[in-house]
Structures are given as structure tokens and as C-alpha cells.
Amino acid sequence: MTATLTRPAPPSGKRKKPALAQSRRREAIALVLPSLIPILVLSVAPLVVGIFLAFTDARLVRHPDYGFAGVDNFTKLVGNDLFWDSLRIGMIWTVGVTVLQLAAAMGLALLLNSGLRLQGLTRVLALVPWAMPPVVVAIMWQMIYSANGGPLNAFLGSVGLPSDINWLGDFSVALPAVIVVGVWVGMPQTTVTLLAGLQQIPAELQEAAAVDGAGAWRRFTAVTWPSLRPIVTSITSLNFIWNFNSFSLVYVLTAGGPGGKTMVPVLFIYLEAFKNREIGYAAAMGLVLVVVVVLILAVYLRSQFRDDRAVKGR
Amino acid sequence: MRSLVRPAQYVALALYILFLGFPLLWLISASVKSSGELNSLTVSLLPTEWHWDNYTEALEKQGLVRSAANSLIVALASTALSVVIAVPASYVLARLKGKVRAAGVGWILVSQVFPVVLIILPLYLILRTLGLADNLAGLTLVHTTYMLPFALWMLQGYVAAIPVELEEAGAVDGASRLTVLRTIVFPLLAPGVAATAMFSFVSSWNEFFFALVLLQSPENYTLPITLNMFVGGEGKVALGPLAAGAVLAAIPSIVFFSILRRKLTSGLMAGAVKG
Secondary structure, three states: OHHHHHOOOOOOOHHHOHHHHHHHHHHHHHHHHHHHHHHHHHHHHHHHHHHHHOOEOOOOOOOOOOOEOOOHHHHHHHOOHHHHHHHHHHHHHHHHHHHHHHHHHHHHHHHHOOOOOOHHHHHHHHHHHHHOOHHHHHHHHHHHHOOOOOHHHHHHHHOOOOOOOOOOOOOOOHHHHHHHHHHHHHHHHHHHHHHHHHHHOOHHHHHHHHHOOOOHHHHHHHHHHHHHHHHHHHHHHHHHHHHHHOOHHHHHHOOOOOOOOOOOHHHHHHHHHHOOOOHHHHHHHHHHHHHHHHHHHHHHHHHHHHHHHHHHHO | OHHHHHHHHHHHHHHHHHHHHHHHHHHHHHHOOOHHHHHOOOOOOOOOOOOOHHHHHHHHOOOHHHHHHHHHHHHHHHHHHHHHHHHHHHHHHHHOOOHHHHHHHHHHHHHHHOOHHHHHHHHHHHHHHOOOOOOHHHHHHHHHHHHHHHHHHHHHHHHHOOOHHHHHHHHHOOOOHHHHHHHHHHHHOHHHHHHHHHHHHHHHHHOOHHHHHHOOOHHHOOHHHHHHHHHHOOOOOOHHHHHHHHHHHHHHHHHHHHHHHHHHHHHHHHHHHHO
């Protein structure tokens, strides 16, 4: 793939024949236009309008009548403790799920790459959470977590642990319980990606390290991890964004409860917009989220690239 | 020491299988248990008697079949639409060089960053102005648009794998550019199109957020929305039929994903990894 992209352009003498170049450009535009129009109307325009709405006092009513409000929404937001609470919960959820996802997926990918039996079964099973509709996932885990007659409590009871935990209704365990579901859903895709990366590492590298007397852990830190680094960086960034933006799972599982303990920011904004009907204010919150995500990603990617350079410079 | 490694690996693998597979097994088991057994305090994975009535009850439930039909219409239409418009665009994206390509790829990545929650407000207003809110056609267009980045990304990887020489050979033979595309490039893209289409279908079939915001009348609900209504309202009462409905809703996605398994591991991720 890389080869076809970097191959020098065919010697068609493009620069000498602007007419041909122009007709090719027209062709290209014709081929792109059908995709471009829906993207402009339903993706770019809403984004621009959304940013604009953040500076208005718009409300979701039948005949909207709204004025420019400057940065009022943002100054109001500074004092909105519920929003900052929700952002804090959102960070715990996002970082928790992303990190655990990576750790769990790395373990599974290494297992799948080490020539065990039962591979086929595991690989199919590993796709199920990825394929399932989020609503079905939430319904399913509600049953697992059910306080009475749920299998999790029954299992805990059978090994002599407390068996009356209301997993999704208890203030202290609801968020961790929801995070576990998030890991369950997101682990497969990360596993598949890491496995693809593992399979690209030349076996000779591992063998050479083994011949040099490196143990399993040393081989992982010296060979596997450095080779996987770029993949880990990209899948972690994507997971971070997806988890931060995820809505359906938490909405159906807990609807933000109990007592707002699982109120991730996306859910908070949704309620502000469609229950309180304050869409200007909600858009301002959405904008704050974008800024937060972009900042965190920028810091993360910067540190990754700096490490890369340090490694290469050695 | 060395002999302990393999058994330990198998124990770890078994725990993964349990973690990944058990919830699904439990859902299936709940879907064939009678309500008496579901509400009793004795907990077992295997039902004491197989109670298939949950499935008939789920299918007779108000709205479930209709919303499944709605989901099917939206998923098929948006899949067809997104493939038809993404194939030509992905060709341009893959064959272009320099800034335009960078801008296209950049947009695909950026579109992943923006929280849908910021976009959904104006999107709702725009669709309401066009008379497409609370409307399956409107939802189809939205699903199409939001599948496009992924479809473009996947397809451009397949285009890039087709050697340019093939096209040049066609051009030398005097075929016009569009003929070359139609007779040489597009047929070679068939496997990529199939994979993209299945993936798009599943995305649309599973999609919840847009449907939740855009659809208000129960007769327009898609399957995820209807299932969610059951959870809120009468969920506790009819756990068995709910589980049965959930199993039925998950089947198409799981079937397509099983077919896609290899593609997901090779094609898609090769694109992501090698860029």
C-alpha cells in the first residue's frame, strides 16, 4: 500500500498540459461531490452552527427567537458545579475505560499470538461485544448486575462474599460497574488492532532476544512494546475520543444515576439541551468538551512523539 | 518453571473467554426462562424448562416488529447510499497526492474528535427546517453522512492496493477514464465494498443516539429505541421477552461481524496501521 502511494507519478507530462490537468480536476470534483454535499450539509454546517449557538441564548422552542449572548454562557458555566462534577466523572470514566481496555486487550492479544488452542473460539467471542447494539449490551449487563437473582451476586454469595450489592444503584460502585461494561465493549477492537500489530513484528527479533537470554518480560519491554508503540498510540487516542463521546451505554444502563454518580458530560449536555431546552447553553458545554479533548490529546501525542524522537536519537 | 507457563496461559485465556462470553450466554438463558424462574432467587445458567414463548411474546409485542422493519429500511438505505457515494470519492482520495489528500484524511480523523453532542443540536434544527426530523428518510441521511468517514477510510485502503499500472494499461488501450474506473477499478473493489457495506449496515442497525434525538413518534422508532422503551417502562415485568427481543436484535450484527472477521483483522487495520 505504501509502495503504490510513494511511487513517482507516471510521466504523463501533466505540467505541460494544463488543459488535461483541468479536466482531471473536474473529474475528481465530480467523483467527490456526492460525498461532499451530505458532509457539508449534515456534518460541517452543524458543527459551525453549533459553535455559533454556544454564543447565543437559544432555547429549543417551536419558533426560536434568540440573540447574541457573547460569552455569557461560558461565564455562567464557570459557576455550574454540576457540569464540572460531570466533567470529572467523565474523565474517570474515559481514562478508566481506556487504560483498562488497553491492558486487557494487550493481555488477550499476547495470548492469541502465542499459539494456544481455542483460538478460533476466542477470536469469535472477542468480536461479539464489538458487534452488539449498545442498547442490547446495556440490557444484558443490567441482568448480570441485577441485585436480586443476578448471576454476579449469586457467584459472590457462593464464594462467601457479600451478595447483596446493588451494582448499578449504589453510589460508590455504580461508576466502576459501568466502567467494566465499557471495557467489555471496547476491548475487542483494541485486541484486534494490537494483534494485527503483533503479527507484524518479525519473529527473528523475538528469537534473537531469546537467544541473548532475555526472559519473557524483558522480550516484551525490549522488543514487543517498542514495535507496538505507534499502534498503541493511535488506538489509545481513538479509544480516548470514543469513550469520552460515548453516550448510549451509560444512558441505557443508569441514565446518569444513582444521584448523578455516572453522569458523563455527554449525557449531561443531552439533558440540558433536550430536557431543559437550553440549547445555547448546551452548545457552550459541548464546545468546552471539544477544547478539553483536543488539549488532552495534544499533550498525549506530543509526549509520545517526544519519546519516539528520544528513542531514535539514542 | 517453564512448564507452568502454558497452563497459566490457558487459565488466563479461560478467564477472558468467561468475561467475554458469559454475559451473552446469560442473556440467551434469560430469554428462554419463564418469568417465575427469572424472578425466583435461585440462580442457574440453564433454565429448568425451556420457555420459548418469550420469543413469540416479544414478536407480538407492540411495535417490536415494526421498529425492526424501520431499522432494516434505514440500515439498507443508508448502507446503499453511503457505498454508492463513497466508492468514487475514495478513489480520488487514494489516488490524489499532496495537500488535498492530507486535507481529506485530516478531515476523516477530525470528524472522530468532535462530540456528536455538539453537532446534534444544530443537526436537529437543520433537519426540522428541512422537514426531515422525526422521519426515517432524515435518519437515513444522517446515518449515511456519519458512516462516510469510515467508509471512505476503508475503501481508499482497498483502492490504494490496486496497482496504478492496471489503470494505465486500460488508458493506453484507449479507454476513457470513467470506462477504466467502471471496468477495471470498481470490479476489483468488490471485496472492499462488501466489507464496507456490512460494517455500515451494522453501524446503522446498532445506532442509538441520533435515532433517540431525531425520532419522536413511536411508529418511526428503530429497534434500539423500542428496546430502550421496554427497559424504562415495563422492563422489570417482562424480563424474558425483553431478553428475547435483545437476542433477536443482536443476531444480524453478530452474523455480519462473523463474516467480516478476517476483513476486520487484515484490511481495515492494515489501513490504520500503515496509513
